[in-house]
Amino acid sequence: MDLHIEYAQEKNLNWQEFIDTLIKSTLGERRPVDDLDRIKMMVENANLIVTARINGQLVGVARSVTDWVFCTYLSDLFVDESYQKLGIGRELIKQTKLASPQAKLILLSAPKAVAYYPRIGMTHHAHAYTLDAPEDLV
Incomplete structure (x- = not known):
């Protein structure tokens, strides 16, 4: 498959486009895809989002806080299942690391x-280590 993939930092990624691609990846099953307000805040509050697009279509995202x-912290890395195994992830x-070397x-x-x-x-x-709730601390 010879595809021209464009990588870019996107400061104003459309959260609906984000969720659509998230659902098309295997990571969608581990994110709150039914909580649109939370997804919207995840996108809006990330300060580094690197995208992969083919013919303008979003096919992959690396969403980070830095x-x-x-x-x-690269909190979300996902690629549409149709485009996995092409080196996009x-x-x-790499592009995320180059943005904050x-x-x-x-x-x-x-x-x-x-x-x-x-x-x-x-x-x-x-x-x-992770902590889900402050009351979990002993």
Whole structure:
């Protein structure tokens, strides 16, 4: 498949376009796709969004929160299933890293993608933790 894929930073990505592509990827099952207000805020509050488009159609997104110099948390990385296995995810990660070169890029893998990241050269870090609710602290 010889496709011209355009990568860009988009500061005003349309949240409906975001959700449509999210649903077309395997990550849609792990995001609040039925909570449109939450999805809209996820898009609006991210300060680094890198997109992949083919003929203007959104096919992939890397959505991050970054301080630009110390850490970039890549919170969503997804590619429309029809366009997976073409290197789009890897290039979205690369473009995200190039946008914040001093910052360490950090992500939490979706279960289906655990084997993907080491294959493309990312380092596994065993010391990540999450907290869903403050009352969970003891």
